[in-house]
Amino acid sequence: MPKRIGRYTIMLTTLPSIIGNAGVVGKKEGEGPLANEFDKIHEDEFLGKDTFEKAESELIKDAVSHALSKANITPEDIDCCFSGDLLNQCIGSSFALREFGFPFSGLYGACSTMALSLALSSTLIDSGALNIAVAATSSHFCSAERQYRNPLEYGGQRSPASQWTVTGAGAAVVKNDDGDNPKIAAVTFGKIRDLGITDANNMGAAMAPSAAETISTFMSDTHTKPEDFDLILTGDLGKVGSRLLRELLFKENNIDISQVHNDCGTLIYDLESQDVHSGGSGCGCSASVVCSYIINKLRKKELNRVLFVGTGALLSPTSSLQGESIPGISHAVLLTSSEIK
Amino acid sequence: MPKRIGRYTIMLTTLPSIIGNAGVVGKKEGEGPLANEFDKIHEDEFLGKDTFEKAESELIKDAVSHALSKANITPEDIDCCFSGDLLNQCIGSSFALREFGFPFSGLYGACSTMALSLALSSTLIDSGALNIAVAATSSHFCSAERQYRNPLEYGGQRSPASQWTVTGAGAAVVKNDDGDNPKIAAVTFGKIRDLGITDANNMGAAMAPSAAETISTFMSDTHTKPEDFDLILTGDLGKVGSRLLRELLFKENNIDISQVHNDCGTLIYDLESQDVHSGGSGCGCSASVVCSYIINKLRKKELNRVLFVGTGALLSPTSSLQGESIPGISHAVLLTSSEIK
Numbered sequence: 185m186p187k188r189i190g191r192y193t194i195m196l197t198t199l200p201s202i203i204g205n206a207g208v209v210g211k212k213e214g215e216g217p218l219a220n221e222f223d224k225i226h227e228d229e230f231l232g233k234d235t236f237e238k239a240e241s242e243l244i245k246d247a248v249s250h251a252l253s254k255a256n257i258t259p260e261d262i263d264c265c266f267s268g269d270l271l272n273q274c275i276g277s278s279f280a281l282r283e284f285g286f287p288f289s290g291l292y293g294a295c296s297t298m299a300l301s302l303a304l305s306s307t308l309i310d311s312g313a314l315n316i317a318v319a320a321t322s323s324h325f326c327s328a329e330r331q332y333r334n335p336l337e338y339g340g341q342r343s344p345a346s347q348w349t350v351t352g353a354g355a356a357v358v359k360n361d362d363g364d365n366p367k368i369a370a371v372t373f374g375k376i377r378d379l380g381i382t383d384a385n386n387m388g389a390a391m392a393p394s395a396a397e398t399i400s401t402f403m404s405d406t407h408t409k410p411e412d413f414d415l416i417l418t419g420d421l422g423k424v425g426s427r428l429l430r431e432l433l434f435k436e437n438n439i440d441i442s443q444v445h446n447d448c449g450t451l452i453y454d455l456e457s458q459d460v461h462s463g464g465s466g467c468g469c470s471a472s473v474v475c476s477y478i479i480n481k482l483r484k485k486e487l488n489r490v491l492f493v494g495t496g497a498l499l500s501p502t503s504s505l506q507g508e509s510i511p512g513i514s515h516a517v518l519l520t521s522s523e524i525k
Numbered sequence: 526m527p528k529r530i531g532r533y534t535i536m537l538t539t540l541p542s543i544i545g546n547a548g549v550v551g552k553k554e555g556e557g558p559l560a561n562e563f564d565k566i567h568e569d570e571f572l573g574k575d576t577f578e579k580a581e582s583e584l585i586k587d588a589v590s591h592a593l594s595k596a597n598i599t600p601e602d603i604d605c606c607f608s609g610d611l612l613n614q615c616i617g618s619s620f621a622l623r624e625f626g627f628p629f630s631g632l633y634g635a636c637s638t639m640a641l642s643l644a645l646s647s648t649l650i651d652s653g654a655l656n657i658a659v660a661a662t663s664s665h666f667c668s669a670e671r672q673y674r675n676p677l678e679y680g681g682q683r684s685p686a687s688q689w690t691v692t693g694a695g696a697a698v699v700k701n702d703d704g705d706n707p708k709i710a711a712v713t714f715g716k717i718r719d720l721g722i723t724d725a726n727n728m729g730a731a732m733a734p735s736a737a738e739t740i741s742t743f744m745s746d747t748h749t750k751p752e753d754f755d756l757i758l759t760g761d762l763g764k765v766g767s768r769l770l771r772e773l774l775f776k777e778n779n780i781d782i783s784q785v786h787n788d789c790g791t792l793i794y795d796l797e798s799q800d801v802h803s804g805g806s807g808c809g810c811s812a813s814v815v816c817s818y819i820i821n822k823l824r825k826k827e828l829n830r831v832l833f834v835g836t837g838a839l840l841s842p843t844s845s846l847q848g849e850s851i852p853g854i855s856h857a858v859l860l861t862s863s864e865i866k
Contacts, residue, residue: 185526186654192604192628194654235847263533264714272613273841274633275849278717282839282852287533287714289641290839290854292615292631300630304645311652313527313535373605373628376619498623498631500614506576508616511623513631 186310190405193372196310201365202356204255207476208246210351216453221477223250240324243353244280248320251355262286263314266301269322269467276322295420297321298471299494299515305358306368322353323466345386347422347465354471366482370518374398378511384504388425391495394512396432398493402516410441415490419448419470422462448473470494488521527651531746534713537651542706543697545596548817549587551692557794562818564591581665585621588694589661596698603627604655607642610663610808617663636761638662639812640835640856646699647709663694664807686727688763688806695816707823711859715739719852725845729766732836735853737773743857751782756831760789760811763803789814811835829862
């Protein structure tokens with residue numbers, strides 16, 4: 185049963201397990217440093233479909249199918265799926281999931297969505313409201329680029345602080361289980377923070393304050409320090425936002441995470457050779473990294489305590505055109521290996 | 526604590542209360558039959574802002590402020606807010622809520638969002654994961670019209686089965702409380718149903734199958750019949766979708782809801798005189814009707830058992846242009862007066 189601790193953190197006393205996880209990606213991500221971690225690398229950016237949006241739906245379907253199969257369960261076993269993406273009206277998720285026939289709760293948290301879906305799934309499992317849930321999220325470079333920026337054919341120049349939307353999806357099946365699986369131990373739903381950043385090409389900077397707030401809230405609520413974690417993993421601040429986050433936390437909260445911090449946006453690509461500027465972004469970035477590399481490492485007990493902080497920029501092209509600044513939000517999920525009780 | 530019953534329904538054993546509720550609307554809704562029920566009727570469709578999107582954010586802010594004030598609590602008391610809207614990237618909600626400073630979980634369920642936000646809020650309150658939550662949802666005719674259809678200035682002709690997007694928002698504050706407040710007794714998360722309807726001007730027809738499925742699932746899970754409810758309230762199928770729902774349920778499940786069924790989309794306007802064709806729609810339709818008229822009636826015990834079934838059409842302009850059909854989803858929430866134990 186969930187138990188509140190401090191002001192905003194929820195401890196999951198049954199430690200819901202991740203009984204199946206999968207990350208699937210596109211060609212560029214398959215050429216990056218995590219290539220061997222993914223369940224599938226799709227060389228065709230259309231995934232055999234005729235539009236990028238339909239291709240994105242295929243990515244989610246593929247991630248969910250792999251995760252269900254690795255958990256050795258069928259769609260009929262699922263009580264609810266929590267999923268979202270970046271496409272207008274979240275059509276990536278809804279068109280993907282209609283074929284599975286399980287209940288569905290649609291989410292929108294921009295790039296924080298994977299953390300949000302894990303947070304809701306695990307809290308509802310811990311409470312007994314659900315027995316088995318799926319958390320899933322996606323993004324696709326080509327569908328995002330034309331929706332948020334320019335047609336691909338335009339060949340727009342990218343600014344140095346910009347991030348590259350990951351073509352990828354991740355899915356995790358969550359269940360109470362005694363097995364030797366990674367666990368979800370705690371959750372903090374984040375607040376919206378807006379410090380007035382208006383540069384839509386520097387979303388790392390827009391999201392860093394909310395990440396700092398959620399991390400300091402989690403640590404204060406749970407009386408923990410950076411040394412208590414093997415990894416504090418943000419997704420996706422990129423190189424620019426990551427540096428800002430470390431500075432903010434140190435200057436404002438006297439918390440030094442530099443020894444244990446990493447970011448999904450800097451992990452998924454080789455920033456030197458892959459021409460992605462500040463790193464990866466998009467719902468599918470942290471989804472594919474967490475649901476493959478990170479959960480795999482927890483499964484192998486090469487990591488034991490990971491604070492995953494999904495970071496989202498809650499802007500739209502319309503809000504930017506109307507001169508609005510970019511609100512950020514970050515949700516935290518504490519992932520542990522089965523070593524930790 | 527939540528307790529699963531049947532295959533997909535969750536009974537909330539602590540019966541979380543709605544300790545504050547508010548519905549705010551625009552001018553046209555204020556000229557309809559529910560005028561006296563709303564907390565505020567905004568005569569200015571811009572609400573003093575310079576764009577329709579910013580006006581929509583004001584609507585949510587206003588609904589949440591009214592609900593908090595009626596519950597006699599402050600934003601600092603809120604553990605999490607569950608909110609969404611129809612605007613791309615849900616900017617209606619996120620820009621509205623950033624000023625309150627409470628944690629936020631973004632949702633996307635199209636017009637089912639109010640039911641989804643009530644479902645998640647109440648289940649997490651019942652489990653003890655949250656103490657006080659807010660559920661809130663909005664839509665705005667002018668922002669929806671230009672995003673989904675045509676610029677207002679174009680003056681497009683409307684087809685007979687089309688629905689009129691409500692300018693309105695609703696908010697409900699949910700908490701475990703012994704007082705004489707309306708309760709949330711059960712929840713069913715719906716499945717996506719897609720029977721291949723492709724006419725984006727007939728969303729009632731696209732959503733009716735999912736409403737039928739969720740209602741029959743709820744009744745089968747809880748061993749109830751239509752006579753067990755004072756009202757089965759869909760939102761928003763409109764006149765066309767409502768007729769289809771009744772036919773579908775009768776023909777396929779032998780369930781006759783005709784004596785107890787009504788729909789938020791047909792309640793909010795006078796269909797004869799207000800030129801809205803099949804009725805109201807939009808996240809703000811069921812939000813403003815349920816969070817004013819319906820919850821007020823439960824509070825006065827003029828209604829005692831209401832099955833509220835939020836219905837959403839999970840399409841986007843892009844999916845329709847790409848020839849996709851329209852998936853529907855419906856989430857059910859059982860609302861009771863404090864008479865029912």
